[in-house]
Amino acid sequence: MRFLPILTLLLPALAWAEPAQFELLYSQPVETDLSQPLRSPEKAWPELFAAAKKTIDIEEFYLAHQPAEALQASMDALAHAAQRGVHIRVLVEKKFWHQSEPTAKIVQSWPNTELRVLDWSKLDPGPQRKGGGIIHAKFFIVDGQIGYLGSQNFDWRSLKHIHELGVLSRSAHISAQLQGIFDHDWQAQALQAAGKPVPVLHANDRPEPERNDSGYLVASPHEWLPAGVGDSESELPHLIDTAKKRIQIQVLKYVPLDHAQHFYPVIDNAIRAAAARGVEVQLLVSDWNSDMPGQKWLQSLTVLPHVEVRMVTLPQAKSGYIPFARTVHSKYMVVDDAVLWVGTSNWEGGYLSESRNVEFISHEAELAKQGVALHQQLWLSPYAHKLLPNVDLPRTKREEVKEGRSEK
Numbered sequence: 001m002r003f004l005p006i007l008t009l010l011l012p013a014l015a016w017a018e019p020a021q022f023e024l025l026y027s028q029p030v031e032t033d034l035s036q037p038l039r040s041p042e043k044a045w046p047e048l049f050a051a052a053k054k055t056i057d058i059e060e061f062y063l064a065h066q067p068a069e070a071l072q073a074s075m076d077a078l079a080h081a082a083q084r085g086v087h088i089r090v091l092v093e094k095k096f097w098h099q100s101e102p103t104a105k106i107v108q109s110w111p112n113t114e115l116r117v118l119d120w121s122k123l124d125p126g127p128q129r130k131g132g133g134i135i136h137a138k139f140f141i142v143d144g145q146i147g148y149l150g151s152q153n154f155d156w157r158s159l160k161h162i163h164e165l166g167v168l169s170r171s172a173h174i175s176a177q178l179q180g181i182f183d184h185d186w187q188a189q190a191l192q193a194a195g196k197p198v199p200v201l202h203a204n205d206r207p208e209p210e211r212n213d214s215g216y217l218v219a220s221p222h223e224w225l226p227a228g229v230g231d232s233e234s235e236l237p238h239l240i241d242t243a244k245k246r247i248q249i250q251v252l253k254y255v256p257l258d259h260a261q262h263f264y265p266v267i268d269n270a271i272r273a274a275a276a277r278g279v280e281v282q283l284l285v286s287d288w289n290s291d292m293p294g295q296k297w298l299q300s301l302t303v304l305p306h307v308e309v310r311m312v313t314l315p316q317a318k319s320g321y322i323p324f325a326r327t328v329h330s331k332y333m334v335v336d337d338a339v340l341w342v343g344t345s346n347w348e349g350g351y352l353s354e355s356r357n358v359e360f361i362s363h364e365a366e367l368a369k370q371g372v373a374l375h376q377q378l379w380l381s382p383y384a385h386k387l388l389p390n391v392d393l394p395r396t397k398r399e400e401v402k403e404g405r406s407e408k
Contacts, residue, residue: 021171022215022362024342024370027152027164029314029326034163034377038370041152042070042159044168048142049077056081056088057182058140059356060154062096063103064324070159075106082110091186093135094119103154118189120356123198123224132259133221133354135185137344138166139178147175149358150330151252151344157325161317165330165374167342167360167367169215174360177217180226181358188224200224206231213363220345220352232345232359233352237270239335239361243279247271248334248375250284252327255294255348264349268297275306284378286327287313290393302389310384313396321397328378334371339363342371 026038049056056078065071082088090107092100094117108115120135139149150166152158169175188198206222209230218232219225240247256268275281281301289298289311301307312328333341343359345351362368378384387393 019170021169022360022364022367023168023170024367025148025150025166025168026374027159027162029161029163031318032314032383034381037373037377040159041148041150041164041166042073045148046073046077048146048148048168049074049081052081052086052142054086054143056086056140056142057091057179057186058089058154059091059135059182059185060100060138061093061134061136062099062153062155063090063092063107064099064153064155064157065103065106066156069156071154071156074154078107079110082112085112088113089182089186090115091135091182091189092117095121095134116186116189116193118185118192122192123188132350133356136346136351136355137181137219137358139182139344139358141175141178141182144179145172145175146170147178149178149344149360150342152329155324157322158329161322161325163312163314163328163330163378165332165342167215167362169360171215174215174217177226177229178358181219181229181356184224184226185356198224201226202231206234209235209361211361215360215362215364215367217358217360219358220356221354224356232343232357233266235361236341236352236359237266239333239339239341240267240270240274242339243274243335245336246280246282247274247336248282248284248372248379249332249347250328250375250378251331251347252286252329253289253294253346253348254283254285255289255297257293257297258349258353261293262349264353266352267347271301271307272304275304278306281307282375282379283307283309284328284375284384285309285311286329287311287393287396288327290396295393298387299389302387309387310379311387311393312378312381312384314383316397330374332371332374334368334375337372338365338368340368340371 025041028036141147147169152164200223209218218230218235220232222231256264258264314326331343340362345357
C-alpha cells in the first residue's frame with residue numbers, strides 16, 4: 001500500500017507519455033532557413049515499417065528511391081519487414097510508371113510483396129467525368145491499425161528537398177477507412193486487368209463524412225468512396241463556409257480550371273464568398289503557380305478586400321537544379337485557428353472531382369495550432385513574396401528546364 005501514492009503520482013506522467021492519436025509530420029527542405037518544429041517522416045516512416053507484424057499497404061502516385069538518400073531507411077525497413085514475413089502490397093498510378101519503374105523493380109524483388117499498377121483514368125463511370133484522373137493520393141496502412149496520409153510522395157526528394165505536411169493516425173477507425181480505400185483500389189486494378197468494369201459506388205449522391213472533433217477522413221472522387229468515407233469535393237467548401245475570422249491556406253497550385261481549361265468554381269466561389277463576408281484569407285502558393293493562366297487567376301484574387309496571396313520560391317540546391325523538387329508541395333488549411341485540413345489534393349479542377357485523393361480534418365486545438373505555426377513560418381519567411389494584381393512574374397528555373405514535363 002505504501003507504493004500507492006507514488007503510483008498515483010506517476011499515472012499522469014504515464015498517460016502523458018501515451019502516443020498522440022494524431023501527429024503531424026513535416027518535411028523541411030534542406031538548405032533553407034525554415035525550422036523543423038515537428039517530427040520528420042524520414043525518421044517516422046522507418047519506425048512504423050519496422051514495427052509492422054502482419055501487413056503494410058501502400059498507395060502512391062509514384063515511387064522514387066535513390067540509394068543513400070532520404071528514402072533509404074524506409075526502403076530498408078520495408079525490405080526487412082518483407083523478409084520477416086510481413087505481407088506488403090503496393091499500388092501505383094500508371095501515368096507516372098516511368099518514374100516508378102526503377103524503384104518498383106527493387107520492391108518486386110522482395111519476398112511477400114505484391115505491386116500493382118492502376119490506370120485510374122480508365123475507371124470511367126459515365127459522361128460526368130472527363131477521364132483525366134489519376135491516383136494522386138499518398139498513404140499507407142500498417143497492420144490495419146496505423147495510417148499515414150499527406151503531401152509526401154514516396155520520393156526521396158519529398159523528404160529532403162520539398163516542403164511537405166502529413167498526418168500519422170493511430171486511430172483504428174481512420175485506419176479502417178484508409179484500408180477501405182486501398183482495398184477498393186487494389187480490387188479495381190484486378191478488375192481492370194481482367195477487362196471488367198469497376199462498379200460505381202455512388203452515382204449521384206455525395207456521401208456525408210462522419211464528422212467528429214478529434215479527426216475524420218474524406219476522399220475523392222465521390223463515385224468510388226467506400227462506406228464511412230465522406231466526399232472531399234463538398235466538404236472543403238463546407239469548411240470554408242464556416243469561417244468567421246481567418247483562413248490560412250498553403251497549396252502547391254491554386255487554379256480554378258480543369259485539365260480542359262474549363263472554369264472550376266467549387267473552391268474559388270467559397271474563397272470569394274468568405275472574403276465578401278469579411279474573412280481574412282492568407283493564401284500561400286508555390287512558384288509553380290507562376291505559369292499562365294494560373295498566375296492570372298491568382299492575381300484576380302489579390303484585388304479582393306481581405307485577400308492576400310504570397311508566392312514562395314525556395315532557393316535551388318547547392319548541388320544544382322533538381323527536377324520535381326525545391327518547392328512547397330504541402331496542401332493544408334487552417335480555419336479560424338481551430339480547424340485543420342491536411343490532404344493530398346492540389347487545389348485545381350480535377351483533383352477533387354476525378355482523381356483519387358484523401359484528406360484529414362481535425363478540430364483538435366494542438367493540431368490547428370501547429371498548422372498555424374507552419375503557415376506563419378512560411379508566410380513571414382524571406383521566400384514568400386506578395387503577389388500584385390498587374391505585375392507579371394518572371395519565368396522560373398523549372399519553367400526553363402522542364403520542356404513540357406508535368407511536375408506534380
